[in-house]
């Protein structure tokens with residue numbers, strides 16, 4: 580004899596799964612498709628919600644860096660042992676600039692690709708005679724916080740698209756995105772893309 584009841588139950592179950600999957604695609608699609616963005620229910624940040632079309636994970640105000648970041652006397656300190664050089668924003672702008680299309684991928688669940696422009700970190704390392712195997716300690720102006728200090732292994736330092744970014748999407752970097760200068764490197768999680776730079780030091 581045919582068991583029709585389990586069949587019906589199974590069909591109802593499969594239809595239920597299909598409906599849930601469709602609903603999930605509908606509710607999260609805004610993370611992948613711009614035109615679905617208004618229906619983006621679960622994404623912690625909406626694409627394009629921040630300045631320059633990029634989300635902001637922590638603003639300059641929240642990080643308490645406004646005064647230091649906007650200070651006209653700001654200089655990036657670059658150190659290789661006792662050899663120290665300092666670069667104003669004008670100094671950095673006067674150096675050769677490199678463009679790179681790179682994503683910021685935040686653990687909070689968003690990833691947005693943007694056009695970054697700035698100085699190759701490699702070139703700054705050359706300016707203080709750092710060896711090719713140099714790894715770095717990168718420090719933010721931020722007085723405290725989990726992301727104040729970052730370590731960068733040599734393979735990223737050597738990469739032609741690892742930049743001290745000064746511009747984002749063809750505009751000077753917004754304060755909330757790390758003005759006067761931030762790190763952008765390929766293939767590193769967002770937490771390591773340090774904003775509001777203070778210093779870069781060779782550690783090895």
Ligand SMILES: Nc1nc2c(c(=O)[nH]1)N[C@H]1C(S)=C(S)[C@@H](COP(=O)(O)O)O[C@H]1N2
Pocket residue numbers: 633634635636637642683684685686719720721724726727755756757769770771772773774775
């Ligand atoms: N100094 C500093 N840099 C930081 C952070 C921070 O809180 N302080 N947040 C990091 C995190 S978690 C992410 S995802 C990116 C976000 O960059 P955005 O705000 O420009 O999009 O910056 C990173 N750099």
Ligand SMILES: [Mo]
Pocket residue numbers: 636684685686687769770
């Ligand atoms: Mo993040």
